[in-house]
Amino acid sequence: MAAQRRVAALTRQLTSAPAELEGFDPVPAVSDVVGETDTAFDPRKLYEFITRDNIQLRDAAMEFMQDDLYKPNYYQGLMDFREQTLQRLQKFVDQRYFQTMDYLKNPRKFMAGLEVLALCDYSLAIKAGVHFTLCGGTICKLGTAKHHEKYLPGLDSLELPGCFGMTELGHGSNVLGIETQAVFDKDTGEFVIHTPTDTASKFWIGGSAQHGKIWFEHVRIPRDALLNRFADVAADGTYSSPFPTVGQRFGVTVGGLTTGRMLIAGGGIDASKIGVCIAIAYACQRPQFGSRYIMEYLTHQRRLVPALATCYAMHFTLCALKDIAFSPKPDAKAVHVLSSGLKAAATWNRTDFDVDTTFEGDNTVLMQQVAKALLESAAKSKSKPQQPALGPGQALTPASIQQLLQFRQDALVAQIGGEMQQASQAAASTGGKAAAAAANSAFDANLDLVVALGWAHMEARSHQIFQDEVAQAPQQLQAPLRSLALLFGLSRVERNAAFYLSQNALSRPHFQAVRLFVNETLSRLSSNGGETLLRLCAGFGIPDHLIQAPIAFDWRCIGRDL
Numbered sequence: 001m002a003a004q005r006r007v008a009a010l011t012r013q014l015t016s017a018p019a020e021l022e023g024f025d026p027v028p029a030v031s032d033v034v035g036e037t038d039t040a041f042d043p044r045k046l047y048e049f050i051t052r053d054n055i056q057l058r059d060a061a062m063e064f065m066q067d068d069l070y071k072p073n074y075y076q077g078l079m080d081f082r083e084q085t086l087q088r089l090q091k092f093v094d095q096r097y098f099q100t101m102d103y104l105k106n107p108r109k110f111m112a113g114l115e116v117l118a119l120c121d122y123s124l125a126i127k128a129g130v131h132f133t134l135c136g137g138t139i140c141k142l143g144t145a146k147h148h149e150k151y152l153p154g155l156d157s158l159e160l161p162g163c164f165g166m167t168e169l170g171h172g173s174n175v176l177g178i179e180t181q182a183v184f185d186k187d188t189g190e191f192v193i194h195t196p197t198d199t200a201s202k203f204w205i206g207g208s209a210q211h212g213k214i215w216f217e218h219v220r221i222p223r224d225a226l227l228n229r230f231a232d233v234a235a236d237g238t239y240s241s242p243f244p245t246v247g248q249r250f251g252v253t254v255g256g257l258t259t260g261r262m263l264i265a266g267g268g269i270d271a272s273k274i275g276v277c278i279a280i281a282y283a284c285q286r287p288q289f290g291s292r293y294i295m296e297y298l299t300h301q302r303r304l305v306p307a308l309a310t311c312y313a314m315h316f317t318l319c320a321l322k323d324i325a326f327s328p329k330p331d332a333k334a335v336h337v338l339s340s341g342l343k344a345a346a347t348w349n350r351t352d353f354d355v356d357t358t359f360e361g362d363n364t365v366l367m368q369q370v371a372k373a374l375l376e377s378a379a380k381s382k383s384k385p386q387q388p389a390l391g392p393g394q395a396l397t398p399a400s401i402q403q404l405l406q407f408r409q410d411a412l413v414a415q416i417g418g419e420m421q422q423a424s425q426a427a428a429s430t431g432g433k434a435a436a437a438a439a440n441s442a443f444d445a446n447l448d449l450v451v452a453l454g455w456a457h458m459e460a461r462s463h464q465i466f467q468d469e470v471a472q473a474p475q476q477l478q479a480p481l482r483s484l485a486l487l488f489g490l491s492r493v494e495r496n497a498a499f500y501l502s503q504n505a506l507s508r509p510h511f512q513a514v515r516l517f518v519n520e521t522l523s524r525l526s527s528n529g530g531e532t533l534l535r536l537c538a539g540f541g542i543p544d545h546l547i548q549a550p551i552a553f554d555w556r557c558i559g560r561d562l
């Protein structure tokens with residue numbers, strides 16, 4: 001019966017759309033909202049607009065990767081593959097596009113050099129990331145001049161291959177729980193590093209795979225080896241740190257991981273860009289059922305064009321994150337929240353690569369960090385969610401879409417925060433600790449909503465950033481980018497239809513209008529043989545030799561060389 005009712009409702013919807021919208025202002029023409037799309041915009045101008053920094057370095061490194069060593073070879077065994085990845089890293093390092101110290105001195109250059117690798121070979125990108133960021137960046141940030149002089153030249157040349165041993169068999173996400181011991185021996189001036197239990201063995205350590213787990217059996221290292229920028233141990237064993245609490249010391253120590261998290265977010269975004277470029281190039285030249293190209297089918301447009309919009313939205317979010325992180329006085333909390341949320345959103349968006357969703361912070365745990373920060377600031381401001389007051393047709397402007405996305409975030413904050421507050425008040429009579437524990441339990445009981453809140457925040461934030469970028473774009477690029485920004489926002493509204501309808505934030509005619517508007521936008525962007533879409537893809541600036549998929553080119557030749 002339920003199925004029959006649904007079929008009847010869908011039939012009504014398909015046959016009576018104009019009547020549904022009666023009394024509702026006409027759906028605005030897409031051209032009224034986004035302007036006329038100029039299909040002749042120059043993709044190189046788009047690339048330069050979205051790339052911002054180190055364009056020469058990126059171009060040179062991408063050109064360098066035409067070298068035969070970087071051509072894909074899908075038929076080798078694991079050990080050969082590892083050896084090849086090392087050789088690829090060595091040859092790349094020899095080009096000296098950047099130095100390890102750029103991690104501190106010129107972080108945009110440091111990131112640009114590593115970002116290019118993700119376009120060519122993701123295993124290479126991760127190996128380089130572990131070496132330069134986790135190991136090198138940690139020495140740069142937590143070490144002092146003596147460590148820089150001793151280790152950085154070897155890291156720059158790869159004579160000293162680096163790894164980073166934080167995770168233990170028993171302790172992954174809970175980094176504060178690690179068990180490895182470093183006991184200072186005053187008599188010899190050494191630290192004694194020891195693995196007290198099996199669960200304390202270092203595990204998953206990139207760059208050490210050839211030797212398996214790592215154990216320390218009372219290994220002695222000199223006091224000088226301690227990376228002592230933020231905490232030190234004097235010869236008499238006295239511990240000192242300018243940061244008084246464990247939480248602050250932990251924060252500043254693991255804060256160095258942010259660059260790695262940003263690179264992983266960038267890797268997820270770049271991989272999605274490559275996937276979308278391949279799929280759109282193929283769809284624009286693959287006819288099926290006569291002479292109609294598959295890009296002309298609405299279902300195919302719905303598959304690929306919002307995905308293209310998402311790539312741009314996330315790319316611009318990463319640009320905004322770099323602006324905050326590399327400003328003269330970065331707001332550490334703002335950087336932590338945005339890097340955590342973007343890393344999770346960007347790597348979950350690329351669902352074919354599990355490890356990205358796990359390392360440098362498990363995505364579920366990272367989204368909790370985002371939600372916690374939002375709940376904390378909402379508790380301070382005591383603001384209430386603003387129900388969008390949308391008039392007919394109004395759900396379709398950039399501002400009203402932003403209002404809808406923001407409302408979802410605020411409503412989730414109010415729901416989770418309300419339950420935590422209630423639980424805390426109920427337990428308050430038994431003391432402050434009990435009240436805090438009750439609030440934490442309420443948080444845990446709502447973890448599904450907590451992760452949804454992380455997503456809602458990232459969607460609202462990315463949409464706002466995207467709109468701001470559109471406003472700053474050269475005139476010629478504004479209309480195509482504005483279409484994509486609208487699609488990004490509206491696809492998120494459509495995806496959360498149940499929420500908006502249940503909250504009375506959108507009416508049924510609004511929803512019909514959204515659907516028609518999205519379809520019209522897709523059709524406009526995909527017209528003319530997909531010319532606009534192809535230029536938007538070319539705007540990512542990925543050269544043909546790094547698009548390693550025959551179907552992106554002349555698919556009719558596939559199989560000829562097999």
Ligand SMILES: Cc1cc2nc3c(=O)[nH]c(=O)nc-3n(C[C@H](O)[C@H](O)[C@H](O)COP(=O)(O)OP(=O)(O)OC[C@H]3O[C@@H](n4cnc5c(N)ncnc54)[C@H](O)[C@@H]3O)c2cc1C
Nearest residue numbers: 164165166167171172173204205206355358359360362364
């Ligand atoms: C290929 C690879 C390379 C790596 N390289 C390195 C490296 O070089 N150096 C290094 O130090 N580490 C490295 N790691 C380790 C990585 O950082 C950890 O895997 C990561 O921190 C997660 O820890 P875990 O695997 O113990 O999972 P766990 O923390 O046990 O998590 C397992 C699952 O439980 C869920 N979970 C855990 N806690 C919570 C919670 N509070 N709320 C809700 N759900 C929760 C998670 O979402 C996850 O799905 C690497 C990992 C991999 C897979």
